[in-house]
Amino acid sequence: MSYLPSTSSLLRSPMANKVVCVQGKERIAPNPPQFGIGGLVPAPQDSGRTSSHSTEHLGSYERGPPLAVDLPKPIFSGSPMWHDSGDVLLHVHDRGTEYKFRVHQFILSMHSLVFRDMFQLGTQSKQNVLVNDLPVIPLMDPVEDVCFLLSAFYNGIEDIRESHDLDAALAVLRLSHKYQAERLYKAVLGLLLESWPLNRTDYFTMHPEQRQRVASSIKLIKTARAIQCPALLPTAFYELATIPTEQWTEHEENLLASLSSEDLRSLFLGKKRMLNRYKVFTSKLLDEHSPNPYGNCRCCNRRQIILKLRAELGVAFLDGTPDLEKSSALRSFGDIGCVKCVNCEGWLFSLLRALEVDIWENIPVDFNLYRVEKVEYASLRRCRAFR
Incomplete structure (x- = not known):
């Protein structure tokens, strides 16, 4: 569920400017902030002064004289975006509009080391911007991401788990990394690894339709690169490489172009290397020095x-798609009428198994990715995959 209303749905009430007293002098105060659905508060734009919001303020309160500005109650009770009992205001500047969130310092401090340090430093300053005695913290993050983060701070990630909202999960992952909310970061990372598992068995027990996620895998790669999280990369790259390009939509093709040149190169090189593994495997099948471990068979x-088997696997070369499902499908040995005994069936199974394991375990090598530690390949309890 998204807590961000569209611009047209924000409910505004025009209010006249008011004369307020600031440090003994009269000045015109800007229109008080208006409140919208979900507690989002678009702040007024004051053309008479330059905005002081910048990334330089991250980690401390914005400095300046205290302002006496009325804070009307929101039209809708917007927990967790707005709490009347909140003791801090978050200012979010996004796409030319400012939004306010009234939340609790102890909630932010409980989850985030960055906010905790920020509040400790802020209490030592006497020149912080105050609105009705509330300190103001400017944030330069997308307003949707802030909504998802606050929802996770107050309500946990069960909504994300149940809704399988990938955008929400990635938003929380990015901001929990940025603001050092370690427990939340690990929880969301674990949730994503359930859908893009490093364990081969976990991945192939997912329904094939759950492994056709071009747009989602691209978004995952971009986020993983941004926060330097290598564990999310191998399966996402593999999934992109094994989906035939003729099945991609125009939107997905355009989205692919948003990857970095380094990632695009890794994707195409990795696909080529995986296909080469098929070629090497099939070329060795007729090698007389490759014995049948089950002995000679007369039937x-x-x-x-x-x-x-070579003919079946050759489809992978013609399609240009190194899809392990092509070898997995051959496990219905009735399709290969020449297999007539249990021993030869076991031998064929071992060949296919070796091919699958070789391809999967070499994904980091083929795609020039950080080699993930073996312990990270451990099986995870899997939920329904993100789409």
């Missing part, structure tokens, strides 16, 4: 089995 023609 099955080993050469005929290998030729049939």
